Amino acid sequence: MATNPILTCAVRLFDDSKLDLSNLFFLFTRSYEPSCQTPKNPLTQKPLKPFMRIAMYYSNDDVRLEEMEIPQIGSREILVKVIASGICGSDVMEWYRIRKAPLVLGHEITGEIIEVGNKVKKYKKGDRVFVSHHVPCNTCRYCINDHHTACETLHKTNYDPGGFAEFIRVPQINVDGGVFLLPGQISFDEGTFIEPLACVARGLRLANMKSGLSVLVIGSGISGLLHIQLAKALGADRIIATDINEYRLRLAKKLGADETIQAKENVPVEVRKLNGGRPSDLVIVCTGALPAALQAIKSIDRGGTILFFAVPEPGVNVPVPMNELWRNEITLMTSYGASPKDIQTAIELISSRKINVKDMITHKFGLKDTGKGFKIVSDAKESIKVIIEPQR
């Protein structure tokens, strides 16, 4: 559909006079085609810049629908129309997000390339893609030693303005190392799991997950459920999952946990009962709640590994009985984010159907209801994955 310059001009002029024409704007941005000639204001003859809708994050219960100019791309950049954008558990970690607010969050996106800079050769208009917000430099000592997620570049990179927007500008470094074509069998919705699953694949890879191990997953939200499924696919012997939420415990079972424990119970004792009298070989902490970290330390077998996939917020310290851990050769480790290699693994796991992500989608909203989505995710009642569709 071509942009209608007359409609566009009218919209822009009316907007200048502060009339509420959000619906017309909506029509306009929906019909935006970057290859069209930019329409001009008939009075000033200045080019009119097209606008798009974004969801601006101020806090967990204050996410507003706002507008901004559609970002202009450079010759080595691309513009992606965001079709699906997942709300991540980390998006509602208020202590982590609020210090940078207001900002446009969203880093689990899939979409379609609608504009390509003239020096970009790898991608073309119409490609269905997943775009990684963080990309490593691949040259520093951390990248060379497979700690890509500790790379300074990775922490600084991002797309513009964020996934809860109609369009994103993908900077050159992300185009070079963070754009992945979506295989035909992965839907846009399923593709929003690529980033979270990649983080999980990384965690289990670093923790040397192998067949025959008994696994305890503490916290059965999205990341816990993905850990359960992947541990199962990798041949875990017995998987036990915990949560305080019964809805999540039921899902944990459906997605592969052999046993579940209500987290308010005495978890270390229950684990032994369900695991042939001994603690677990691998404990994965998927919630930042302090009791979870304490339960983990008491539920690990000799020679085992505790993976802190989620950690308590800054200032909350976990008391660690070092002497006890030392005698039993227990490894405490963390994992953060995902590298391009992990993203590739996640794409393969989803497209081969080894991991069922479809059944984890519980809600879908248009962009204007992003705030509602945030509330549902932070309440963590009967929801798992909440997807925002910025085009509606």
Ligand SMILES: [Zn+2]
């Ligand atoms: Zn995420």
Ligand SMILES: [Zn+2]
């Ligand atoms: Zn690096």
